[in-house]
Amino acid sequence: MRRSSEDTKASILGAARERFAADGYDRTTIRAIAADAAIDPSMVMRYFGNKEKLFAAAADFDLHLPDLSGVPEDRIGATLAAHFVERWEADEALMVLLRTAVTNEDVAGRMREIFASQLGPLAVKLSGDPATAARRAGLVATQMLGLALCRYVLRLPPVVEMTHQDVVGWLGPTLQRYLVGRDG
Amino acid sequence: MRRSSEDTKASILGAARERFAADGYDRTTIRAIAADAAIDPSMVMRYFGNKEKLFAAAADFDLHLPDLSGVPEDRIGATLAAHFVERWEADEALMVLLRTAVTNEDVAGRMREIFASQLGPLAVKLSGDPATAARRAGLVATQMLGLALCRYVLRLPPVVEMTHQDVVGWLGPTLQRYLVGRDG
DNA sequence: GTCTATAATTCGATAGAC
DNA sequence: GTCTATCGAATTATAGAC
Known part of the structure; x- marks a missing residue:
């Protein structure tokens, strides 16, 4: 199947988040992520360079602390x-x-x-x-x-x-x- | 150098505890533990069978909760x-x-x-x-x-x-x- | 008791065809 | 954009000599 670049990237990121969350960094393999995303392992490398950068993209986040000024x-x-x-x-x-x-x-x-x-x-x-x-x-x-x-x-x-x-x-x-x- | 079986086992366990504590299970290699204990990697296998059993031996412990009966x-x-x-x-x-x-x-x-x-x-x-x-x-x-x-x-x-x-x-x-x- | 040698896997990463 | 093929490195684990 042929997918757009954005679709592919998004599905890789989703699979990466799940794998990293479930297994931790070391146990997670690019091959497993690729299999979850139903894509070839080399595509992961193509989009994210290496395992470390993929992790950084998957773990990017913000605490989103609430505004407490109106709270008693x-x-x-x-x-x-x-x-x-x-x-x-x-x-x-x-x-x-x-x-x-x-x-x-x-x-x-x-x-x-x-x-x-x-x-x-x-x-x-x-x-x-x-x-x-x-x-x-x-x-x-x-x-x-x-x-x-x-x-x-x-x-x-x-x-x-x-x-x-x-x-x-x-x-x-x-x-x-x-x-x-x-x-x- | 020639050491007793007990000495060898003890030094392997000590090295294993340090490595496992510092690096976690996956990152810790039997080779590294063996190097720390100044011994051949195959000796570790001989004494503990495999990596998992070595970990079990290194992580055996007790919380040693105190007796609180005399505490106000x-x-x-x-x-x-x-x-x-x-x-x-x-x-x-x-x-x-x-x-x-x-x-x-x-x-x-x-x-x-x-x-x-x-x-x-x-x-x-x-x-x-x-x-x-x-x-x-x-x-x-x-x-x-x-x-x-x-x-x-x-x-x-x-x-x-x-x-x-x-x-x-x-x-x-x-x-x-x-x-x-x-x-x- | 200790080591050498090596088998058997597995993984990250690269090159290149289509 | 996707895949095949493969390299090179590292690791667990085993067999066997000394």
């Missing part, structure tokens, strides 16, 4: 918790990134950048204290990435079984304290 | 937080396991077993409520594994810079609420 001060933690769960379940690129960052130092570096540049400013804005903002952002990351790890990657049954509402109810107060609380 | 009720979260950080930094096998569980379904299964069998009973004992114990244990896992992920694997700077005391001060109350709190 005491609902910030809950709002953020709800947003993270939805965002995570909507975009496979996040899992691709987490799975890969664990065994790839370059990707871990990208993850550091993402959280520093997107979560850091939010923490400054919320806590009003630039001195502790970085730490607050880091704490939020530990809880949110920990949830993602246990729920979507390790699939610990009690964590998988929680509804969105359960997650917001339990993690909301935690994030609230990390972002705007006074102790520590 | 309101200090349980802090005690557990302190214990986890110390345990994590003392035993490389934990990082080996986490790094590998992320891209290996069999190992993820072992991780599920470990947390269910070791953290579950603790939650029952503490909360006194078998109905919610599994969920409480799961929540503790999200926060503790999230800390480990950000601090030891992704190495997010603000999380790495926290002292043991900082960790206990911030995460203690979180674990406390997950284990013995009433909301959710």
Whole structure:
């Protein structure tokens, strides 16, 4: 069959995202991606150059943090918790990134950048204290990435079984304290 | 040089733990482990059969959860937080396991077993409520594994810079609420 | 107990025909 | 735009000499 360049590229990217998310970077082969996309392996090379560039294209994403300016001060933690769960379940690129960052130092570096540049400013804005903002952002990351790890990657049954509402109810107060609380 | 069987086995295991922890399962090669142990690759096969069995031997471990019966009720979260950080930094096998569980379904299964069998009973004992114990244990896992992920694997700077005391001060109350709190 | 040699795979990447 | 064919490298694993 004959497809357009754009169709081919898109189907390769889709297959790549699934494979990278399911198997991690090392275990994923260009051959497998090509087979999923029903195309020859050499086409993948033609469009993306090499495996690393294909990964970069598949893992490109944005946290899309919500605008919290209209949210009541005491609902910030809950709002953020709800947003993270939805965002995570909507975009496979996040899992691709987490799975890969664990065994790839370059990707871990990208993850550091993402959280520093997107979560850091939010923490400054919320806590009003630039001195502790970085730490607050880091704490939020530990809880949110920990949830993602246990729920979507390790699939610990009690964590998988929680509804969105359960997650917001339990993690909301935690994030609230990390972002705007006074102790520590 | 001529070494005893035990010496050889021990040095292979040590090298394997370091490699698996540093590079993950897929990236770690038997050849590299053998080189680290200053031995021929075929010796590794001789002693451990194959790569998978070598990994199983290197990742064998125990959470060694502390006895909390003598700890005041309101200090349980802090005690557990302190214990986890110390345990994590003392035993490389934990990082080996986490790094590998992320891209290996069999190992993820072992991780599920470990947390269910070791953290579950603790939650029952503490909360006194078998109905919610599994969920409480799961929540503790999200926060503790999230800390480990950000601090030891992704190495997010603000999380790495926290002292043991900082960790206990911030995460203690979180674990406390997950284990013995009433909301959710 | 240790090593050499090598079999058997698998993979990323390239060249080139159609 | 798509595919065949293949190279070169790396890896697990085995057989067997010393």
